[in-house]
Amino acid sequence: MKLDPIVALATSLQTQAISICRISGDDSIDIAERLTHLDLKNQDHRICYGFIHDPLTDEEIDEVLILVMKGPKSYTREDVVEIHTHGGVYVTQKILSLIIGAGARLARPGEFTQRAVLHGRIDLAQAEGVNALIEADSEQSAKLALNQLKGSLSQLSEPLKEELLTIIAHIEVNIDYPEYDIEQVTRKQLLPLCIDFRNKLIQILKEAQSGQRMREGVKTAIIGKPNVGKSSLLNALLNEDKAIVTEIPGTTRDVVEGTIRLDKVTLHLMDTAGLRESEDRIEKLGIEKTYQIIKDAQLILFVADGSQPLDQDEQLVLSKLDPDKTILIYNKKDLDSKSNRLEVSALHKDIKALIDQLNERYEADQFVFTKPVLNNERMVGLVRQALQSMDSALTAIKDDIAVDLINIDLTAAYESICALTDPENNTSIADELFARFCLGK
Ligand SMILES: Nc1nc2c(ncn2[C@@H]2O[C@H](COP(=O)(O)OP(=O)(O)O)[C@@H](O)[C@H]2O)c(=O)[nH]1
Ligand SMILES: [Mg+2]
Known part of the structure; x- marks a missing residue:
């Protein structure tokens, strides 16, 4: 299958140390020869030194390195030439336009990889991997x-x-x-x-x-009654003061988000308005949003105040949550601690037990790296x-x-x-x- 030569910048167009123009197709070596006056036909997988000339005026444009990779031993399986130029925006653009003038066409996004697929070097799934x-x-x-x-x-x-x-x-x-x-x-x-x-x-x-x-991370909602320490827990997990923490119940109204990368998993955390009956219009909207987030979440961190027993409302909400998706966390262990439950103190950033449990929970997902x-x-x-x-x-x-x-x-x-x-x-x-x-x- 013979396809027209294509060219694109492999680097971005900005002032930088070097730029790379990449040409692929049967005529790519011809094109590079015309611009450099070098004999490249007998070169393969070697870097040559030379100058790019404007074929019309024969003026020297840049001192370059040229890498010739003959097909099928190339990314596209076609003849590929890379021209490494000095990275100025003007020079790079000029060389790109000379290559186009010499017969190549500007590649579409992904077209090099598409050719690799067309010529059977990789399959579609591998291209997606690229x-x-x-x-x-x-x-x-x-x-x-x-x-x-x-x-x-x-x-x-x-x-x-x-x-x-x-x-x-x-x-x-x-x-x-x-x-x-x-x-x-x-x-x-x-x-x-x-x-x-x-x-x-x-x-x-x-x-x-x-x-x-493993790829995208886990959408994680932090929920619970007002004042149990949800925002404090978010801050402790993120190790920054992202959400406002006060002793006034109903402080968090809008959703505050942040991402943490643990050893075994990445969590996208959403701190929510505390669940309770409220007459306040803004707080009410916040609570409605919380229910929406619970629906979308892949993991729910249900925070309770460990210094008090779970009340009826908490038990009711808990009973409605999917147990496979929910972790019950007793906060404020500095005030009261009992064995046999997952306890943290968000205030004192004492959250190792939770981190350990999260890593353990996603340990089993790690097989995706091996199969x-x-x-x-x-x-x-x-x-x-x-x-x-x-x-x-x-x-x-x-x-x-x-x-x-x-x-x-x-x-x-x-x-x-x-x-x-x-x-x-x-x-x-x-x-x-x-x-x-x-x-x-
Ligand atoms: N003693 C103690 N107080 C905490 C702890 N975590 C949070 N608090 C306090 O509980 C109050 C409510 O915290 P906040 O994070 O705003 O709770 P939220 O309403 O659930 O977001 C604040 O005064 C926090 O300082 C903790 O682990 N121990
Ligand atoms: Mg809060």
């Missing part, structure tokens, strides 16, 4: 992206494809033996295989949630589609529907799984994906 790595803002998300970049998704999808093909093969094989009530036999064989496969998909979707937590998981909404969407197809296949099997029709569902599931790593059937998804890349990648 983008995720560029955008990663924490060690955890970077590690996950690298995992994806190294091709771990095909380790997940290939066995699934194999297994589905085996299931589908049962149908094809049995069609050759029409002497029995073969449809009935086939359905009987298919049932356990399909149930098993469906369970695998559910497990994969569950593991994707661990991946999402393939679905890394974004596109992939999760495809596996959900496959799950729906399997559900519909299972219903068909149980309702004694014709085997041909079951085959349609199984084939649809197979196509959804294929689309995880294969852009062919998903051109529009691929276009959308690459548009999200930054320029020059």
